[in-house]
Amino acid sequence: MATKEKIIELIDKNQNGIEHLIDKKVQIWTEYVLFSGLWWxxxxxxxxxxxxxxxxRKRDSTDRLLYTAFYIMTIAVVSDILGDQFGLWHYRYHVIPVIPTYFPWDITLIPVTMITLIQIKPNINPWFxxxxxxxxxxxxxxxxxxWLGVYEPDNWRYSYSVPLQIIFxxxxxxxxxxNQFSKLTIEK
Structure with missing residues (x-):
């Protein structure tokens, strides 16, 4: 069984390696990605x-839809980080180099598309x-x-995304x- 000191040494060595790789990634991003067409x-x-x-947007639904969008962003970012870290896929041409996910996909495209679909034709079956x-x-x-070269599914097939996107x-x-929110009150 490893001692506490040995565990700390291994974790610190791993962390130093990660920091070195991130520094290299930022250097590559600065030289080749920043201000490229795919970055823009x-x-x-x-x-x-x-x-x-x-x-x-429907003005009277703004708060509710933004609340939903933040939920979607959280799920998208966490899922993307897990997929990237487990080697299922990776991204190139990051907008922000130290974020392992594709920022536009997780923070804009997925949530905006979902909340737009939610607000348009609200009587259509949500499963559809x-x-x-x-x-x-x-x-x-x-x-x-x-095809653009931004996304590379390493150990992932597009079909794997279908049930996950339906659940999301x-x-x-x-x-x-x-709509079960109580009003905030000042406690005395």
Whole structure:
């Protein structure tokens, strides 16, 4: 059994290796990715969909939809980090080099698309929208970003994303329908 000191030494050595690799990644990003066409595309995809959504959103549903969007962002970022760290896929042309996920995908494209689908035609069966979204994301968006060279599915198939995207959408839909919030009061 390893001693506490040995465990600390191994963890610190691993951490130093990670820091060295991150430094190298930032250097490569600065020299080759920053201000490239795909970097600018990522910046645009991070901002423009939110502007469009802000214009077309249902004003009286803004808070509820933003609440849902933050939930979606959290799930997307955590899922993407896990997929990246376990070698299922990786991204190139990061907007922000130290974030292992593709910022526009997790922070803008997925949440904005989902909350837009939630607010448009709210009487359509959510399962239909979930399947539509999952097929769109899995068989159009993922292959497109792969073709561009931004996304590389190492040990992942597009079909694996379909059930996950359906679950993500349905959970976001359910969350968007919640209205059990009490008013905040000042405690004395």
């Amino acid at each position: 595309m990522g910046v645009g995809l991070s901002i423009i969909p939110w502007i469009i959504w802000f214009v077309i 929208k979930a399947v539509f979204f999952s097929l769109l994301a899995s068989y159009l968006a993922e292959p497109f970003f792969n 959408y349905m959970s976001a839909h359910a969350l968007s329908k919640r």
